[in-house]
Amino acid sequence: MKQAKLKVATCSLAGCFGCHMSFLDMDEAIIPLIEKIEFDRSPLTDIKSLSDCDIGLIEGGLCNEENQEILHQFRRHCTILVAVGACAINGGVPAMRNHFSLQECLEESYIRGLGVVDPQIPNDPELPRLLDKVLPIQSAVMVDYFLPGCPPPAAAFLEIINAVLEGRPPQLDYPNRRFD
Amino acid sequence: MLKRDTEWLVPNSTFPDWNTERAEQMLLQQHPHPFSPERILQSLVLLQLRFGAVTNPMQEWLSQKSGVALTDIRALMSFYFFLEQDKPPRYHLRLADNIVERHAGLTSLQESLTHRLCSADCRIDTTSCIGLSDHPVSLLVNGFPVTHLGPHNLDELCALIINRVPLQKWPRSWFAVDNRVHHKGPLTSYPYQRGKALTQARGMTGDQIIDRIGEAGLRGLGGAGFPTAFKWHWCKQQAEPVKYITCNADEGEPGTFKDRFYLTEQADQMIEGMVIAALAVGAQAGFIYLRGEYVYLYTHLERCLRRWRDSGDLGQDFDIELHLGAGAYICGEESAMLESLEGKRGIPRNKPPFPGTVGLFGKPTVVNNVETFVCATYILQQGSAAFKNTGNEKSRGSRLHSVSGDCRQPGLYELAQGSSLRTLLELSGAHNTLCAQIGGPSGALFFEDQFDTPLDFENPGRGGSVMVFNKDRSIVNITRHFTRFFRHESCGFCTPCRAGTVALDQLLDQYEHNPALQAKSREDMQELVQLMQHSSHCGLGKTAGLPVLNLLQREPAHEQ
Amino acid sequence: MSNDLQFSLDGVSVCFEKGETIMQAAQRAGIYLPHLCFHPDFSAHGSCRVCIVHLQGKTVAACTQPAESNQVVQSNTPELQKARLRLIQLLFAEGNHYCPTCETSGNCQLQALAYDLGMTHYHYDPFMPERQTDGSHPDLFIDRDRCIQCDLCGRASAEYDGKAIYTLSGRGQNTQLVFRSPSGLLGDTNAGADDRAAHICPVGCILPKTGNYQEPIGTRLYDHHPIHDIGNLRKEERGGSS
Numbered sequence: 001m002k003q004a005k006l007k008v009a010t011c012s013l014a015g016c017f018g019c020h021m022s023f024l025d026m027d028e029a030i031i032p033l034i035e036k037i038e039f040d041r042s043p044l045t046d047i048k049s050l051s052d053c054d055i056g057l058i059e060g061g062l063c064n065e066e067n068q069e070i071l072h073q074f075r076r077h078c079t080i081l082v083a084v085g086a087c088a089i090n091g092g093v094p095a096m097r098n099h100f101s102l103q104e105c106l107e108e109s110y111i112r113g114l115g116v117v118d119p120q121i122p123n124d125p126e127l128p129r130l131l132d133k134v135l136p137i138q139s140a141v142m143v144d145y146f147l148p149g150c151p152p153p154a155a156a157f158l159e160i161i162n163a164v165l166e167g168r169p170p171q172l173d174y175p176n177r178r179f180d
Numbered sequence: 181m182l183k184r185d186t187e188w189l190v191p192n193s194t195f196p197d198w199n200t201e202r203a204e205q206m207l208l209q210q211h212p213h214p215f216s217p218e219r220i221l222q223s224l225v226l227l228q229l230r231f232g233a234v235t236n237p238m239q240e241w242l243s244q245k246s247g248v249a250l251t252d253i254r255a256l257m258s259f260y261f262f263l264e265q266d267k268p269p270r271y272h273l274r275l276a277d278n279i280v281e282r283h284a285g286l287t288s289l290q291e292s293l294t295h296r297l298c299s300a301d302c303r304i305d306t307t308s309c310i311g312l313s314d315h316p317v318s319l320l321v322n323g324f325p326v327t328h329l330g331p332h333n334l335d336e337l338c339a340l341i342i343n344r345v346p347l348q349k350w351p352r353s354w355f356a357v358d359n360r361v362h363h364k365g366p367l368t369s370y371p372y373q374r375g376k377a378l379t380q381a382r383g384m385t386g387d388q389i390i391d392r393i394g395e396a397g398l399r400g401l402g403g404a405g406f407p408t409a410f411k412w413h414w415c416k417q418q419a420e421p422v423k424y425i426t427c428n429a430d431e432g433e434p435g436t437f438k439d440r441f442y443l444t445e446q447a448d449q450m451i452e453g454m455v456i457a458a459l460a461v462g463a464q465a466g467f468i469y470l471r472g473e474y475v476y477l478y479t480h481l482e483r484c485l486r487r488w489r490d491s492g493d494l495g496q497d498f499d500i501e502l503h504l505g506a507g508a509y510i511c512g513e514e515s516a517m518l519e520s521l522e523g524k525r526g527i528p529r530n531k532p533p534f535p536g537t538v539g540l541f542g543k544p545t546v547v548n549n550v551e552t553f554v555c556a557t558y559i560l561q562q563g564s565a566a567f568k569n570t571g572n573e574k575s576r577g578s579r580l581h582s583v584s585g586d587c588r589q590p591g592l593y594e595l596a597q598g599s600s601l602r603t604l605l606e607l608s609g610a611h612n613t614l615c616a617q618i619g620g621p622s623g624a625l626f627f628e629d630q631f632d633t634p635l636d637f638e639n640p641g642r643g644g645s646v647m648v649f650n651k652d653r654s655i656v657n658i659t660r661h662f663t664r665f666f667r668h669e670s671c672g673f674c675t676p677c678r679a680g681t682v683a684l685d686q687l688l689d690q691y692e693h694n695p696a697l698q699a700k701s702r703e704d705m706q707e708l709v710q711l712m713q714h715s716s717h718c719g720l721g722k723t724a725g726l727p728v729l730n731l732l733q734r735e736p737a738h739e740q
Numbered sequence: 741m742s743n744d745l746q747f748s749l750d751g752v753s754v755c756f757e758k759g760e761t762i763m764q765a766a767q768r769a770g771i772y773l774p775h776l777c778f779h780p781d782f783s784a785h786g787s788c789r790v791c792i793v794h795l796q797g798k799t800v801a802a803c804t805q806p807a808e809s810n811q812v813v814q815s816n817t818p819e820l821q822k823a824r825l826r827l828i829q830l831l832f833a834e835g836n837h838y839c840p841t842c843e844t845s846g847n848c849q850l851q852a853l854a855y856d857l858g859m860t861h862y863h864y865d866p867f868m869p870e871r872q873t874d875g876s877h878p879d880l881f882i883d884r885d886r887c888i889q890c891d892l893c894g895r896a897s898a899e900y901d902g903k904a905i906y907t908l909s910g911r912g913q914n915t916q917l918v919f920r921s922p923s924g925l926l927g928d929t930n931a932g933a934d935d936r937a938a939h940i941c942p943v944g945c946i947l948p949k950t951g952n953y954q955e956p957i958g959t960r961l962y963d964h965h966p967i968h969d970i971g972n973l974r975k976e977e978r979g980g981s982s
Contacts, residue, residue: 251924
């Protein structure tokens with residue numbers, strides 16, 4: 001009997017999707033990989049709902065309440081949760097706003113910013129509320145593995161999936177352990 | 181001859197306007213070289229006391245006079261929390277924030293004061309333990325202690341402040357500090373004869389004096405318990421002819437106030453002990469490092485020193501200078517104290533070399549606690565045997581314990597070394613006791629099954645204090661309080677302490693509030709405490725994690 | 741004669757001269773002990789604690805501990821490597837270190853030690869301190885977010901440049917790099933871009949204002965070579981070692 005495929009879900013919270021791009025950057029290595037895994041909820045599949053998965057790959061940190069909700073959903077549904085990339089690990093570039101108060105950031109963007117027409121801070125109830133500070137995901141949930149990098153190299157993604165398939169902890173060798 | 185005139189050092193609610201003439205005159209009354217770099221911290225402290233702040237123009241003036249860079253003066257201001265650069269309010273209330281004060285209602289008192297005095301000319305904040313946790317809730321008003329603040333006198337306090345009543349006209353009883361010893365022993369009841377021990381010492385060689393101290397088995401009473409005779413001997417045998425004696429009166433360990441007693445009631449014994457030490461090792465100068473919280477004892481100590489000078493026992497071959505700290509717990513660490521005496525930020529030094537070899541200004545230096553010098557005088561007057569016959573094999577003599585918290589009679593108790601914690605709890609009327617913190621936050625937390633532990637040098641918590649907690653108290657709260665204390669008092673020099681104390685505080689928060697991360701934070705704390713113990717630069721970092729360790733030992737991990 | 745002046749470091753016999761520390765002796769013997777605040781040209785500081793070693797039951801900083809005959813010193817043990825990893829993680833957590841945007845990335849000793857010790861994340865929650873930058877100097881930029889309080893600039897400035905411009909101020913977690921000028925700004929000191937102090941920073945706190953980001957990824961100091969192989973280098977010290 002064929003081995004069941006590993007179910008993988010991914011999402012980007014306060015991130016730039018660059019980590020997802022890097023994942024796809026594994027070129028032809030994705031072909032044998034796709035024999036072993038299938039995607040659940042992911043921007044790569046456009047599946048919006050999350051079912052129980054083996055691996056959840058989280059790109060981006062927490063900057064709003066929606067991020068928090070999705071992260072907790074992922075934690076509930078994924079056996080192994082992986083923080084992918086600098087933003088998930090330490091907040092990354094979005095966390096550079098932590099130097100300022102949320103109000104200052106909003107005013108800088110929507111009131112005083114260059115070229116702003118009709119200045120007002122968006123307040124549509126549909127918009128997720130922003131958190132005071134951008135946080136790494138480890139501040140909120142248990143994270144099993146971390147893939148550093150901005151973005152992590154494609155080889156690092158391959159390694160983490162292969163490690164889970166082989167039932168061993170991932171081993172990032174020197175060139176795959178990078179923070180930029 | 182210096183006047184060392186400090187008549188102005190009394191509770192004040194108005195400070196004179198600063199001008200350079202007035203400032204210079206005041207500083208010169210205290211010291212012949214107030215603008216020498218090593219004196220700069222003392223000058224800052226004195227300016228703070230005289231004028232209520234060291235404002236920017238004052239800092240610039242001091243920098244100009246001394247040649248010390250303004251940046252270095254600012255660095256001192258930023259390290260010693262009692263130095264303020266903003267123009268002082270009429271009343272500056274610093275509430276002592278020790279766990280004992282918290283349990284006595286500090287938080288609600290502070291809230292109420294802040295609310296009621298919001299438009300008064302007054303600033304309200306907190307400071308670490310001020311050595312009055314047997315008088316809760318205690319506070320410093322413009323640097324001077326007011327004791328027993330509570331709902332019974334809160335209205336009156338607010339009225340005095342709102343009506344701008346000068347501090348001099350506040351009820352005298354509010355400033356009263358009770359130094360009664362509830363259980364006396366040899367040290368607190370022997371018939372001390374001023375100068376008798378010194379006369380004895382004068383008839384002896386340095387080695388004989390040291391032998392006498394060694395025979396008695398005296399060990400340092402500041403917390404470390406190092407044999408005093410060895411320290412003195414080490415310093416004496418250094419070839420360098422210039423040597424110093426320093427007395428550590430920076431009693432900052434929360435819950436500890438035994439030195440307050442000696443400084444108030446037995447300052448002569450302490451000074452005599454220092455002179456004896458100077459004779460023994462051949463030192464020419466001595467320093468008393470008095471914590472800023474005890475500034476109300478400054479004038480008293482200066483008077484005592486003057487009497488010793490008047491009798492010719494000080495000032496000829498050996499003199500003692502009184503220095504003030506300014507709100508930095510770390511300066512109780514001996515090498516940080518030496519740095520502070522040299523006028524620098526109190527960053528502990530690398531050891532080795534130890535002070536006995538390279539100490540104050542690079543010279544061999546004896547550093548002992550107040551109580552140790554008091555005991556030295558006792559030993560020389562009463563004989564080694566009198567000291568040695570009390571206590572047990574490894575911990576000779578008796579000592580004073582500071583007891584505070586949940587007991588009927590907080591205060592001072594002298595007990596023979598090796599007496600059990602239970603004895604002390606019973607004497608002080610502790611009831612419904614859950615646990616007791618021995619030797620302050622850097623000591624140990626003992627529960628009922630450990631109450632028979634002897635209080636001596638062979639067991640944890642050698643600093644001479646016991647904070648009692650009854651069964652209504654939360655261990656997590658106590659732990660968090662102690663952890664924040666260390667975070668607040670870390671000097672910031674080394675990574676494990678500077679960053680570790682913050683991380684520990686965060687993890688404790690996570691442990692308490694995030695069930696999903698509880699198991700992880702528990703594991704992380706355990707590991708971090710160990711890291712801090714092993715890798716920190718000085719004792720503060722090494723012990724800062726102990727309260728957390730106590731908590732984790734007491735709260736076993738839940739089944740995963 | 742000098743035969744008795746040796747100690748054992750991870751089982752290897754290391755000779756030392758009287759007055760040397762364990763770190764100095766190890767460096768002369770070509771043995772790498774991880775470190776950040778140590779530099780052979782300046783007095784030891786002992787603050788980063790990354791060079792901790794086991795010495796007969798005690799843990800001490802190799803950069804301040806005097807070498808003594810017949811000492812048995814352990815450095816490369818899993819326990820100590822783990823402790824160093826945690827210290828590095830504490831340093832990352834307490835500052836604001838955003839490697840992807842940092843000019844020093846790839847040449848940074850903090851980052852290189854993190855790579856070498858297998859760090860993948862901070863482990864501790866970031867402290868998110870608020871620290872001031874200083875762009876007042878015409879040629880130098882100060883980003884205190886990246887400062888690790890090692891005082892190397894302070895020592896280089898005082899002991900080598902003879903200027904004593906850089907120093908540390910504050911207490912505890914508020915310890916910060918300051919400059920000796922009445923305004924407190926670097927631009928009001930006589931700091932020069934060619935000062936040793938301006939080039940000694942092991943991280944990206946003291947930076948030249950021009951000439952950054954010129955090395956492509958893959959060609960920087962630590963892109964392919966772990967720090968334990970090539971030592972604590974600075975960009976301009978390629979080939980040398982410290």
